Amino acid sequence: MVHRLYLGIKDYMNNQESLQNEFVGPTTDIVPSKGWVSLRLREVWAYRELLYFLTWRDIKVRYKQTILGAAWAILQPFLTMVVFSLFFGELAGIEPGGEIPYPVFSYAGLVPWTFFVYGLSQSSNSLVGNAQLIKKVFFPRLVVPIASVLSGLIDFGLAFMVLIGMMLVYGISPSMNVLWLPLFLLLAFITALGVGLWLSALNVEYRDIRYMVPFLTQFWMFISPVVYPSSLIENELLRILYGLNPMVGVLDGFRWAILGTTGAPGPMVAVSAVVAVIILISGTFYFRRMERSFADVV
Amino acid sequence: MGDLVIRSQKLGKQYRIGALQKGYRTLRESIVDAASAPWRLLRRSIRGESAPEDELIWALRDIDFEVRQGEVLGVIGRNGAGKSTLLKVLARITEPTVGRVQVAGRVGSLLEVGTGFHPELTGRENTYLNGAILGMRHAEIDQRFDEIVAFSEIEKFIDTPVKHYSSGMFLRLAFAVAAHLTPEILLVDEVLAVGDERFQKKCMGKMESVGKEGRTILFVSHNMNAIHRLCPRVILLEEGRVAADGDTSEVIAQYLNADRSEMDCKEWSTPEQAPGDSTARLKRVRLLDNRGRPRSAFEIREPVQIEVEYWALDSKQPFMPILLIHNENGVCILETAANHDPAYAGKSRKRGIYRSVCRVPGNFFNEGMFHVDVLVRVLVPRRYFVRESNLLSFRIQDSGSGLSVKGDFPKAWSGVVAPILPWQTEIRPLGSTAAASLPKARK
Numbered sequence: 001m002v003h004r005l006y007l008g009i010k011d012y013m014n015n016q017e018s019l020q021n022e023f024v025g026p027t028t029d030i031v032p033s034k035g036w037v038s039l040r041l042r043e044v045w046a047y048r049e050l051l052y053f054l055t056w057r058d059i060k061v062r063y064k065q066t067i068l069g070a071a072w073a074i075l076q077p078f079l080t081m082v083v084f085s086l087f088f089g090e091l092a093g094i095e096p097g098g099e100i101p102y103p104v105f106s107y108a109g110l111v112p113w114t115f116f117v118y119g120l121s122q123s124s125n126s127l128v129g130n131a132q133l134i135k136k137v138f139f140p141r142l143v144v145p146i147a148s149v150l151s152g153l154i155d156f157g158l159a160f161m162v163l164i165g166m167m168l169v170y171g172i173s174p175s176m177n178v179l180w181l182p183l184f185l186l187l188a189f190i191t192a193l194g195v196g197l198w199l200s201a202l203n204v205e206y207r208d209i210r211y212m213v214p215f216l217t218q219f220w221m222f223i224s225p226v227v228y229p230s231s232l233i234e235n236e237l238l239r240i241l242y243g244l245n246p247m248v249g250v251l252d253g254f255r256w257a258i259l260g261t262t263g264a265p266g267p268m269v270a271v272s273a274v275v276a277v278i279i280l281i282s283g284t285f286y287f288r289r290m291e292r293s294f295a296d297v298v
Numbered sequence: 299m300g301d302l303v304i305r306s307q308k309l310g311k312q313y314r315i316g317a318l319q320k321g322y323r324t325l326r327e328s329i330v331d332a333a334s335a336p337w338r339l340l341r342r343s344i345r346g347e348s349a350p351e352d353e354l355i356w357a358l359r360d361i362d363f364e365v366r367q368g369e370v371l372g373v374i375g376r377n378g379a380g381k382s383t384l385l386k387v388l389a390r391i392t393e394p395t396v397g398r399v400q401v402a403g404r405v406g407s408l409l410e411v412g413t414g415f416h417p418e419l420t421g422r423e424n425t426y427l428n429g430a431i432l433g434m435r436h437a438e439i440d441q442r443f444d445e446i447v448a449f450s451e452i453e454k455f456i457d458t459p460v461k462h463y464s465s466g467m468f469l470r471l472a473f474a475v476a477a478h479l480t481p482e483i484l485l486v487d488e489v490l491a492v493g494d495e496r497f498q499k500k501c502m503g504k505m506e507s508v509g510k511e512g513r514t515i516l517f518v519s520h521n522m523n524a525i526h527r528l529c530p531r532v533i534l535l536e537e538g539r540v541a542a543d544g545d546t547s548e549v550i551a552q553y554l555n556a557d558r559s560e561m562d563c564k565e566w567s568t569p570e571q572a573p574g575d576s577t578a579r580l581k582r583v584r585l586l587d588n589r590g591r592p593r594s595a596f597e598i599r600e601p602v603q604i605e606v607e608y609w610a611l612d613s614k615q616p617f618m619p620i621l622l623i624h625n626e627n628g629v630c631i632l633e634t635a636a637n638h639d640p641a642y643a644g645k646s647r648k649r650g651i652y653r654s655v656c657r658v659p660g661n662f663f664n665e666g667m668f669h670v671d672v673l674v675r676v677l678v679p680r681r682y683f684v685r686e687s688n689l690l691s692f693r694i695q696d697s698g699s700g701l702s703v704k705g706d707f708p709k710a711w712s713g714v715v716a717p718i719l720p721w722q723t724e725i726r727p728l729g730s731t732a733a734a735s736l737p738k739a740r741k
Binding site: 022023024025026027028029030031032033049050052053054056057060061064065130132133134135136137138139292293295296 | 300301302303305313367386387388389390391392393394395396397398399400401402403405407409410413414416418419423426427430431432433435436
């Protein structure tokens with residue numbers, strides 16, 4: 001499965017070969033690939049400037065020709081929070097636990113959640129959306145979905161500032177836990193990218209994915225602790241099982257880091273992290289495997 | 299170390315071209331199929347298999363060639379011959395199915411200008427974005443930015459979103475970015491057809507200078523003039539295989555005359571086999587020289603006679619044979635009809651075998667290959683009874699021994715036709731006062 005991971009050695013051998021043969025310099029081999037292939041992450045690294053430019057492009061054109069512009073990045077989670085607070089906080093009376101008011105609780109969940117949904121839907125549509133590019137230019141295709149997820153970071157940053165504002169208004173001060181925050185953001189990134197890689201590769205061949213994604217994200221929100229706290233589930237075993245949904249770990253961890261609510265992340269978050277990494281690695285391999293036919297099929 | 303940069307060995311690329319039509323299916327079958335489809339698709343996609351009912355075609359087959367450093371190699375062939383697929387494989391956009399290509403050096407591909415341009419971004423932003431897409435480093439673009447803008451001639455609009463550009467401006471900027479790529483190997487597909495004539499010339503000049511810098515170029519085009527100008531060597535692809543590889547003039551000649559070699563006669567033995575219908579059918583078409591002998595090569599000053607024999611089977615239709623003559627680039631030189639003979643025009647067509655001859659005088663066509671289409675039709679209302687392309691082909695040459703448009707000038711003379719036109723020149727001698735006011739010839 002990973003018989004071509006040792007690319008460095010292969011390059012070196014090619015170099016040796018070319019010293020003896022008639023080529024002007026080291027050669028690249030273009031041969032059909034079979035089965036599972038190496039991830040060639042080094043090539044992605046070599047194309048980091050393209051990654052930067054694609055991310056920059058997605059950010060730059062995102063709110064072109066809109067009146068409210070980047071305000072949309074704030075309005076979406078904020079208005080959702082208002083509706084949630086009204087219906088789930090007031091009418092249904094969901095108690096987040098601790099001394100955290102419901103609006104802050106739900107908004108602190110919506111910020112990473114919006115980042116996740118944005119990254120997931122953008123990346124799963126990214127290959128089809130950049131079909132022209134893929135059919136005409138060579139570059140590591142992994143760059144495209146990665147840039148899609150990365151471009152959500154700006155929106156995340158804007159929405160996060162509102163979260164800080166809300167905490168100031170409600171008089172909640174973050175604890176030292178906040179140092180862990182980047183880690184949970186990374187976990188959200190890994191989950192969004194992992195699922196996005198699977199879906200974007202599938203979307204090239206089966207356009208059903210486009211119709212599936214909105215349904216999937218909606219469904220996913222109900223099984224994740226966005227509107228309710230995960231503490232509703234008390235059985236420790238069930239909580240670990242619940243952690244199989246990687247977003248559970250992201251949301252719980254995120255709230256813990258910024259609000260210091262529920263206890264420190266336990267085995268549930270660990271399970272989430274492991275699942276997220278598995279999704280990312282499997283998604284990357286699947287993506288690389290399907291990559292060879294992207295230009296022909298998309 | 300040698301000077302090879304590309305070596306392709308037994309390269310092949312297979313495509314699948316959609317599902318074949320199946321027969322009718324029952325609703326039950328469809329439902330069962332639909333129910334099991336998700337599982338089947340999932341299984342298939344995980345294994346990376348293709349759908350079994352698809353038809354496979356070889357877009358490239360057994361491609362062997364080598365390219366040396368600094369060579370400018372042309373790739374020609376009909377549509378669908380595999381030219382673009384070959385470039386895509388070399389550019390690593392798509393993988394080969396079999397075989398191996400070794401490439402030494404960075405490959406830049408220009409398969410389409412303006413790939414990745416975003417309409418909302420400004421010219422400046424798109425220059426950087428497009429440069430990055432084409433594999434340029436940020437620093438490289440910085441270094442060449444002014445050059446790119448100057449080449450594209452849109453200095454004033456560089457900070458305007460490209461959606462406000464005219465299509466000409468858009469293409470000029472796109473080509474400018476692409477033309478300033480600096481890979482060792484450049485793959486170019488038909489991009490010279492951008493902008494107006496003046497800019498096209500500039501593009502050609504740029505390509506020529508890139509070639510002279512010692513970089514290797516593979517150039518795909520249908521424009522034989524461009525190929526001729528840029529490439530000393532050409533590969534001809536036919537149905538995915540290399541049909542010829544060598545000197546440009548020879549390969550181009552082989553390509554152009556592949557299925558239209560000189561043809562001085564076409565004859566059909568029975569009316570049933572001949573092109574036509576119950577109104578008119580062809581019997582025989584021939585090219586004849588001045589003395590009525592079949593010929594396919596003519597001196598430029600000789601007349602060319604084109605003879606059409608046909609059966610008239612329906613006396614009610616006032617049809618006539620028409621000839622269309624094309625040059626080898628497919629440009630129609632002329633259309634001529636038998637009705638130009640007043641004795642023939644507008645008469646009823648008694649049943650029988652007719653023979654109409656058109657005589658093209660000498661010193662009319664320029665040198666080259668010409669191809670004849672034969673139609674039998676009624677002009678109004680528009681009706682065709684025979685419509686045959688490339689029935690006859692002939693070559694016009696000037697051996698340079700006698701009266702012709704170029705006389706004894708040894709090189710090619712421009713134009714598709716070469717009539718000797720009457721010229722008149724008048725001289726008015728200068729009076730002494732007028733002569734004094736004119737500039738004198740320098741000693």
